[in-house]
Amino acid sequence: MTTPPTGRLPALLRRARRIALPLAVAASLVPVGAAQAHDTSGSTLVRTDNGWVRGAATAEGRQFLGIPYAEAPTGSLRWRAPKPSADWAGVRDATRYGAYCAQNTYWAPGFEQQRITEDCLDVNVYTPPTGRHSAAKRPVMVWIHGGGNVGGTARDIVPDAFARRTGSVVVTLNYRLGALGFLTLPGAGGNFALLDQQQALRWVRANIGAFGGDPGRVTLAGESAGGSAVCNQLASPASGGLYRAAIIQSGTFGNCAGTPREQAVASSLAFAAGLGCTEPATAADCLRAKSAKEVLDAQASAGRSWGYTIGTPQLPVQPADAFASGRSSRVPVMNGATSKEGLVFAYDSFDRWGNPLTAEAYPAALSAAFGPEAGARALARYPLSAYERPSYAYGTAFGDRLFACPALAVDPLLAKRGKVYAFEFADRTSPLFASLPQNTDFDFGATHAAELNYLFKPYGIAAPFNAEQRALADQMTEYWGSFIHGTPPRARGQQAMPEHGSRPGQVLQLRTASAGGNVSTGTLSRQHQCDLWNAAR
Template sequence: MATVLVVALGRLVGASPGAAIPAILEPPSPVVPTPAPQSDTSLVQTASGTVRGQVEWDHRLFAGIPYAAPPVGPLRFRPPAPAPAWEGIRDATKPGSRCIQDPGADPEFGKQSDEDCLNLNVWTPAMKGAPRPVMVWIHGGSFTGGSGKIYDGRWLVSRGDVIVVTINYRLGTLGFLAHPALGPAGDVGNYGLQDQQAALRWVRDNIADFGGDPDKVTVAGESAGGMSVCDHLVAPGSKGLFRAAIIQSAPCGAQADLPTAEWHSVDYAAKVGCGDPKTAADCLRSLPLDKLREPVTFYNIGDDALAGPVTGSAALPVDPVTAIAQNEAARVPVLIGTNRDEFTLFVALQYLRFGEVYTSERYPELLRDTFGANAVAVGERYPLSDYGGNVPSAYSAAVTDGVFSCVNERMGDDLARVGPVYAYEFNDRNAPAPEAMRTLPFPVGASHSLELRFLFEIGGAEPLDPPQQKLSDQMLDYWSRFIADASPDAVGQPEWPAVGADGAGQPWMSLQPDGSRVVTDFDDSHQCAFWANLPG
């Protein structure tokens, strides 16, 4: 699975895959000092108890609110249980603990993480008013890293007059280990996915107390978070918990089936000392936490070894791409898109760590590792000569098209048969990127996760220039209008038509700092007909 920028940045400063630079850890404070609104706006009564949040001139923030019981002890490797009630007023001015991270890919360099991590953050407008529409944001990070606190939602809140909820969910082994001893047949793994469902139920039951409209909830995410959104479109336990969906940069076809996940999970358990199937469940639940920090992995995309939600299971009976193709997804409006150069981020990370991987002699091997029996056909379609002999550029283009762009194009066409679909491509090929990525011997362009800087205030990111700030404002308007109205049409912005059901010459919004525009050649520019005709 692809990782978001905040997870990937750290690879550029010597960490293993997935870490990020320290400057990103905490969002910056508002720069305009203004007296706080009336203090009573800082108190909200939830179903579990009262919370006191932080009130600023342009927003309110209620952070670290538990939406489920701590998944510890006998609750480890089980679906989330209801959050316990508390007495008095609970402080909600600081984010709660992050879920356990991959120790070699921690985006916040070891800052507090814990099993007791099922908490969320609610960003609201500063002043009360009519019930606002709500976006529930699911973070990316390869299902092994990241947290909700990285995403400062004040821009969407203040400019778009919506509510933003960012969540934590169990990651890595604790979130997705699918050992058959952990539950009834077929009902193992997917604990992290079920955490997300519990958070959506919490929003349904509590968001009105924060000024939100529980009937206008949009579930959204990027990368692993976007894959999660794909799952929620088809998961039985997610039905009715949202009325619209946003899928950003998600290779939704790359998920493990239950037999594969169980095999890898049994192997993992044996390696940590729980090899006896008769005692494996108790053994795994009683292990010291440090024994389970290394994430279980089920499959690979390029050089990334990944885990995540398991298909063919009770929680996720059918993989989302198949279900969507069979018109079995939730019939809700969808905003879906990718970045023009998705895979350059991962090639950059590997190049900086192992530069020799991308020699011309290795190109056929890279293609074989990624595309198997189709490697020769892919190599002929993406010859090095078309990219000036530059292996990183050729390989990035192939994986971008085959794993990201054309999967999203196909899903958009399929989803358009049952509901409105609005498709985009983020196409700022000079988007702010980490310094190390600006000195590579190939361009990174509009790489994976770089659009996030245009939607969220992410501390440590390079400032946007004036045309990019204009694009950011435009994207905020589009996203907030979709959250509010299930359509991205925004006053003063170019019209964004829906994808049709015929699958030919589809309109995609190309988001560019020199002027966003509708294009109809997305499938041609990413060679989607070629990918559609490759043997499965």
């Protein structure tokens, strides 16, 4: 049986989720062209189950933004399962994004102010050019954004070019965040973020055909907290049949483990008590009377991480146990991480504040992060002599512990219920993610979320690639695209992404040509010191 996270792991997750937020924050609106009734790339007027929407034609195809899939979860609907969207009259404008889901401020662009809007449960749909005579339905990818379960939005990545190049329809979705999405209260249930994602998938099943997508060929995908959501959806009985494949990017931290219900209820009641709602039986109704700002202000000072609750109808057992016992969706999965996940977390912990980690403080930092015993062992495994800066040593250990080794550990569990294809993004020359500071000499390399540059346009900004990086981006788009189309991940002229059942322990490293190109390797467990971190769990 897989044990839930230790007392120290939530602290690591809080740190990871804090920095994951700016790596998934929204950018300003991407300009869209004026809606056109007739266009060779397909009609911008589409009938959904709830009414007509008018999107926009772009250079990449079509986009339909801010379409509601559920009613606003406010008032009596707060901390309840999402209610399907009501119908509307006339034609709904779908050329602008909807609201951010309620969330607190952060230092990254787009998060300069607290967002208190709860009417945010909507989707964005991107389609490639269809041509006048194209009748074939296209495969669909549904993307769940990251942001540490406390921030981010469906507009964080713009996948229009990805949709065109892969010949797929891409849907991005919003879901409730923080306390509004993850509290578990007596009489109210929990896992509202998970339920939102499932409602969005049901919307896709009912409506995507009108946009040219095939509801029978849906791939569920996400990165960071979004990847963790995918991991949990695989283990949720309620999501069965809503998708045919899944992609997890940097999302298996803690082996995807959630919080046991008893513990989740206790921490949720403590949160409620902090807002003056001290009676367990009436805590949910009491909190519904609070403003979103009051909830967010309490959340900002709570000092806790937010995740899914285990021992509920949505998640009866820990995801790893569901995988190991075969009690999970039997669909093919792509699973992977980046080679230097932790560098951005090290930067956020030290260098960003003008307080770089020193050699003298390095041992104490390891002990604080991993505990005295594991910290002492990590000191020997990650000696400062092997790194240019103490922050690089700390970040390498942090990334190995929280991301790289869990990804490798979850692969054989996933393989018990279906095919699993393993990858690691390892381009150390990767351009900086758009929210990272551009004027620092800190070498982020292939850090957390770096691979998103190679697939999408984070914040609508195309990465400034050189020729080698562009070639790698093309190859990665082919790997992802072929998988979405229903075949094993492959790219022309490149090694196939290894499948764990036939090639246990093999992982495809994604690298530029001058760094050796894409290559299958079985040494990542040793490279990431996984014997140390697996023993420390």
